[in-house]
Amino acid sequence: xxxxxxxxxxxxxxxxxxxxxxxxxxxxxxxxxxxxxxxxxxxxxxxxxxxxxxxxxxxxxxxxxxxxxxxxxxxxxxxxxxxxxxxxxxxxxxxxxxxxxxxxxxxxxxxxxxxxxxxxxxxxxxxxxxxxxxxxxxxxxxxxxxxxxxxxxxxxxxxxxxxxxxxxxxxxxxxxxxxxxxxxxxxxxxxxxxxxxxxxxxxxxxxxxxxxxxxxxxxxxxxxxxxxxxxxxxxxxxxxxxxxxxxxxxxxxxxxxxxxxxxxxxxxxxxxxxxxxxxxxxxxxxxxxxxxxxxxxxxxxxxxxxxxxxxxxxxxxxxxxxxxxxxxxxxxxxxxxxxxxxxxxxxxxxxxxxxxxxxxxxxxxxxxxxxxxxxxxxxxxxxxxxxxxxxxxxxxxxxxxxxxxxxxxxxxxxxxxxxxxxxxxxxxxxxxxxxxxxxxxxxxxxxxxxxxxxxxxxxxxxxxxxxxxxxxxxxxxxxxxxxxxxxxxxxxxxxxxxxxxxxxxxxxxxxxxxxxxxxxxxxxxxxxxxxxxxxxxxxxxxxxxxxxxxxxxxxxxxxxxxxxxxxxxxxxxxxxxxxxxxxxxxxxxxxxxxxxxxxxxxxxxxxxxxxxxxxxxxxxxxxxxxxxxxxxxxxxxxxxxxxxxxxxxxxxxxxxxxxxxxxxxxxxxxxxxxxxxxxxxxxxxxxxxxxxxxxxxxxxxxxxxxxxxxxxxxxxxxxxxxxxxxxxxxxx
Amino acid sequence: xxxxxxxxxxxxxxxxxxxxxxxxxxxxxxxxxxxxxxxxxxxxxxxxxxxxxxxxxxxxxxxxxxxxxxxxxxxxxxxxxxxxxxxxxxxxxxxxxxxxxxxxxxxxxxxxxxxxxxxxxxxxxxxxxxxxxx
Numbered sequence: 001x002x003x004x005x006x007x008x009x010x011x012x013x014x015x016x017x018x019x020x021x022x023x024x025x026x027x028x029x030x031x032x033x034x035x036x037x038x039x040x041x042x043x044x045x046x047x048x049x050x051x052x053x054x055x056x057x058x059x060x061x062x063x064x065x066x067x068x069x070x071x072x073x074x075x076x077x078x079x080x081x082x083x084x085x086x087x088x089x090x091x092x093x094x095x096x097x098x099x100x101x102x103x104x105x106x107x108x109x110x111x112x113x114x115x116x117x118x119x120x121x122x123x124x125x126x127x128x129x130x131x132x133x134x135x136x137x138x139x140x141x142x143x144x145x146x147x148x149x150x151x152x153x154x155x156x157x158x159x160x161x162x163x164x165x166x167x168x169x170x171x172x173x174x175x176x177x178x179x180x181x182x183x184x185x186x187x188x189x190x191x192x193x194x195x196x197x198x199x200x201x202x203x204x205x206x207x208x209x210x211x212x213x214x215x216x217x218x219x220x221x222x223x224x225x226x227x228x229x230x231x232x233x234x235x236x237x238x239x240x241x242x243x244x245x246x247x248x249x250x251x252x253x254x255x256x257x258x259x260x261x262x263x264x265x266x267x268x269x270x271x272x273x274x275x276x277x278x279x280x281x282x283x284x285x286x287x288x289x290x291x292x293x294x295x296x297x298x299x300x301x302x303x304x305x306x307x308x309x310x311x312x313x314x315x316x317x318x319x320x321x322x323x324x325x326x327x328x329x330x331x332x333x334x335x336x337x338x339x340x341x342x343x344x345x346x347x348x349x350x351x352x353x354x355x356x357x358x359x360x361x362x363x364x365x366x367x368x369x370x371x372x373x374x375x376x377x378x379x380x381x382x383x384x385x386x387x388x389x390x391x392x393x394x395x396x397x398x399x400x401x402x403x404x405x406x407x408x409x410x411x412x413x414x415x416x417x418x419x420x421x422x423x424x425x426x427x428x429x430x431x432x433x434x435x436x437x438x439x440x441x442x443x444x445x446x447x448x449x450x451x452x453x454x455x456x457x458x459x460x461x462x463x464x465x466x467x468x469x470x471x472x473x474x475x476x477x478x479x480x481x482x483x484x485x486x487x488x489x490x491x492x493x494x495x496x497x498x499x500x501x502x503x504x505x506x507x508x509x510x511x512x513x514x515x516x517x518x519x520x521x522x523x524x525x526x527x528x529x530x531x532x533x534x535x536x537x538x539x540x541x542x543x544x545x546x547x548x549x550x551x552x553x554x555x556x557x558x559x560x561x562x563x564x565x566x567x568x569x570x571x572x573x574x575x576x577x578x579x580x581x582x583x584x585x586x587x588x589x590x591x592x593x594x595x596x597x598x599x600x601x602x603x604x605x606x607x608x609x610x611x612x613x614x615x616x617x618x619x620x621x622x623x624x625x626x627x628x629x630x631x632x633x634x635x636x637x638x639x640x641x642x643x644x645x646x647x648x649x650x651x652x653x654x655x656x657x658x659x660x661x662x663x664x665x666x667x668x669x670x671x672x673x674x675x676x677x678x679x680x681x682x683x684x685x686x687x688x689x690x691x692x693x694x695x696x697x698x699x700x701x702x703x704x705x706x707x708x709x710x711x712x713x714x715x716x717x718x719x720x721x722x723x724x725x726x727x728x729x730x731x732x
Numbered sequence: 733x734x735x736x737x738x739x740x741x742x743x744x745x746x747x748x749x750x751x752x753x754x755x756x757x758x759x760x761x762x763x764x765x766x767x768x769x770x771x772x773x774x775x776x777x778x779x780x781x782x783x784x785x786x787x788x789x790x791x792x793x794x795x796x797x798x799x800x801x802x803x804x805x806x807x808x809x810x811x812x813x814x815x816x817x818x819x820x821x822x823x824x825x826x827x828x829x830x831x832x833x834x835x836x837x838x839x840x841x842x843x844x845x846x847x848x849x850x851x852x853x854x855x856x857x858x859x860x861x862x863x864x865x866x
Binding site: 105106198224225257258259260261268269272275276277278279280281282283338339340342345346348 | 790791792793794795810812813814815816817819820821829831832834835
């Protein structure tokens with residue numbers, strides 16, 4: 001069935017009246033400045049309590065050590081908060097920065113904004129990487145980053161007008177806070193005319209983020225074919241919640257028209273050459289490889305199912321007979337094909353797929369026709385498979401409401417799966433859920449949880465606090481066996497797991513739990529290398545992978561890149577490299593070095609790239625320690641991520657587990673009860689994980705307690721006095 | 733719709749087409765500024781020039797590519813953001829970028845190369861673009 005991609009419910013009819021109700025709280029003028037070799041060399045500071053607006057100079061030290069993007073965010077946050085700061089204290093900041101390479105229009109995946117804040121769910125810094133036009137448009141309006149501190153007294157917006165040279169804080173009482181509406185209304189409000197719509201980008205959250213801690217931010221871009229404000233999400237760690245706590249309804253940027261050289265690169269030809277080579281590679285190979293241009297990351301659904309890696313029923317199982325109902329071919333048909341779907345100019349990977357013509361089934365927008373941005377793999381796996389809901393329409397519904405309410409689909413999916421399992425196991429019941437039936441597959445109940453989050457009432461609010469807080473609450477209320485509750489609640493450091501099964505990949509258990517911000521696959525995804533291809537068998541091999549890949553991927557976040565064009569398309573001769581080298585996609589790594597050198601004029605080598613990342617990575621680890629959550633004890637995953645917790649899990653893979661008992665553990669399973677066998681596995685697997693931590697810490701230059709040593713800090717040029725002061729008490 | 737139709741059997745590698753094209757549009761003799769390109773292939777030559785198929789139109793993220801009234805695919809340089817996706821996705825590799833340029837360029841069927849080819853290897857031909865991208 002074909003859907004009309006121009007047809008949807010409109011929300012901008014009353015924009016002129018809405019704007020009339022705005023009251024300017026503060027206006028600040030600035031001289032527009034173009035970027036020079038990737039940097040504008042200044043950032044914007046806005047304090048919503050004092051209404052102070054000012055610019056700050058970007059120092060050479062910031063460029064040398066922190067580069068941009070996530071690095072700038074972490075450095076500003078470090079300077080803004082104290083070890084005792086909580087997420088909802090006024091001094092907490094939201095920092096958005098695109099990085100020096102961000103906004104180039106030639107290389108695929110160059111439009112990312114990196115968002116940093118102190119997370120409501122983890123209590124440590126969170127960084128989230130998001131598409132949409134905001135970061136590049138902000139840079140080309142004249143700022144390498146925006147820092148937002150303080151809390152407003154009324155619902156307000158911040159407008160950065162790069163055409164007029166003004167930053168304005170305005171009271172905005174009437175617009176909808178929910179993102180699909182807010183993005184459309186503010187885009188039309190601040191564009192001068194129709195052609196100017198694509199020069200506006202909006203950041204917004206939604207009513208869900210008012211009441212849940214797992215709030216996300218939506219970053220918009222105007223899709224000229226659909227004539228719609230599309231959305232991408234800075235999902236992880238609750239930054240949308242911080243945003244709404246500051247009473248921000250939206251951030252709006254209105255930039256000058258975009259051209260191909262607005263970073264004023266040192267060598268445009270070098271950048272364009274790398275970009276055109278990638279465009280051709282995608283044109284020639286994407287359809288034979290990942291089909292990102294047709295299916296986006298949703299192409300992974302059945303692949304993960306085939307490898308027993310798709311989380312089903314709260315990460316108990318890795319596949320399901322009904323996966324075919326939400327598999328890639330469903331999305332190939334459901335997504336509108338044949339029109340560009342890049343979330344920044346020049347991204348020929350085009351994975352920001354849109355399902356047009358969705359008729360909303362529930363809640364305040366029931367009956368509206370909307371374009372759903374996605375689902376991406378994580379949303380499909382989390383909100384659908386992990387909750388036992390194998391229905392594409394309900395998945396679109398959950399995806400739509402998560403986005404517009406400003407709720408992270410990953411944390412929501414994993415949290416919903418957790419409470420559903422608690423319901424199955426009697427830890428929860430209808431009395432405890434306020435009457436909600438949370439049986440596996442109950443999509444209407446799942447949606448009701450979201451609507452409750454938005455209304456601020458009911459059990460949905462509890463789910464919205466995230467798994468770490470739910471665990472504490474359920475244990476405190478004596479709802480069930482504390483050990484079981486801890487084992488099946490899939491979070492580390494307070495962040496919910498993203499959607500891959502790590503039970504049979506020790507390296508991925510580390511890839512999740514040894515992350516700085518919490519278990520998110522953007523640091524390391526090692527499952528195929530480890531479990532499927534057995535290329536990193538020893539602890540040292542795994543430790544090397546857990547050194548290289550998190551650092552390599554950190555680099556994307558410093559510079560404003562998306563990870564996907566790195567290895568979701570590969571040169572056809574990539575296999576000529578030995579397997580461990582091939583996994584790095586050497587030709588693409590060289591492209592990144594070329595683009596960095598071409599834009600900034602600073603020569604970058606492959607080794608230099610890793611060293612660049614390591615400075616920021618080690619700094620973030622120290623930051624975690626400073627905030628009380630960066631030691632060995634905080635890097636331990638729940639047992640569900642390491643092995644079978646329950647009888648059902650063991651029995652579903654009995655042959656595998658029995659074989660492992662014999663071959664790996666040296667115990668004959670014959671005559672043993674399932675409980676005994678589970679206990680034997682647990683002892684073996686938990687011990688193995690501890691050994692992995694030892695090897696990884698050694699490779700990363702940390703003490704056995706997970707603290708970067710002074711030598712490591714010195715080697716990484718991050719031995720600043722205030723950094724050394726944090727680690728010193730832990731080195732005695 | 734008019735397009736430049738090469739006859740490689742007549743091409744002797746004079747490259748007058750490249751020179752006149754680069755001169756006409758960039759006031760430059762450097763053949764990298766020419767929308768038509770002649771390369772040596774085996775014993776003869778290969779001529780690459782846009783056939784106005786229009787597949788690039790759908791690739792452009794800002795609708796800077798469109799057909800004019802005569803059916804020729806044109807670039808709106810004001811709208812163009814310089815992403816060069818059209819260059820990477822051109823099925824005949826006839827959309828181009830020259831050194832230092834922030835926007836791509838292509839053959840607009842002006843016919844200068846046809847007039848200037850001393851060997852008669854180029855002619856303006858008509859193609860029916862029914863069914864091709866609008």
